[in-house]
Amino acid sequence: MAKKSVKEQKAKAIPAPPASSEAVRKSMQGNKRRDTKPELIVRQMLREMGYPGYRLDWKKAPGHPDIAYPGRKTCVFVMGCFWHDHEGCKYASKPRTHSDYWNEKFRRNKERDARVRAELEELGWTVIDIWECELKKDCIDQTRARLEREISYAFVNL
Numbered sequence: 258m259a260k261k262s263v264k265e266q267k268a269k270a271i272p273a274p275p276a277s278s279e280a281v282r283k284s285m286q287g288n289k290r291r292d293t294k295p296e297l298i299v300r301q302m303l304r305e306m307g308y309p310g311y312r313l314d315w316k317k318a319p320g321h322p323d324i325a326y327p328g329r330k331t332c333v334f335v336m337g338c339f340w341h342d343h344e345g346c347k348y349a350s351k352p353r354t355h356s357d358y359w360n361e362k363f364r365r366n367k368e369r370d371a372r373v374r375a376e377l378e379e380l381g382w383t384v385i386d387i388w389e390c391e392l393k394k395d396c397i398d399q400t401r402a403r404l405e406r407e408i409s410y411a412f413v414n415l
């Protein structure tokens with residue numbers, strides 16, 4: 258009896274089969290929190306500005322910041338416009354179908370974002386947000402300048 262139940266548990270633990278197509282694979286990757294293209298761009302910017310040594314997905318701080326300098330209590334969140342429902346942004350268009358589901362999902366995401374920021378600030382962290390759309394060609398220079406300004410300010414004012 259017990260043996261059978263172990264066997265059943267094992268059967269349940271079998272990993273999902275690999276994505277059946279390139280499109281599915283890409284979409285699954287898109288949902289992955291780490292190493293997204295926007296995040297790679299921001300990390301490269303930081304290295305070029307002379308701020309290497311960041312930690313990724315820092316689990317000891319609320320919200321597990323994507324990019325963190327724990328010693329400096331400074332972190333950067335690279336925010337997808339769609340998932341974080343960037344207000345007034347053309348990349349944050351809501352799906353028309355299943356709107357109840359999406360509205361609830363976005364509402365919760367925003368609520369969590371706000372809570373995480375409040376918790377980090379309470380603990381003395383400087384939080385820098387970079388939106389995905391701010392990394393598009395036409396505004397990336399401006400974004401780089403802002404990032405440099407904000408991070409240098411955070412590092413000086415420790």
Ligand SMILES: [Zn+2]
Nearest residue numbers: 338343346390
């Ligand atoms: Zn946006």
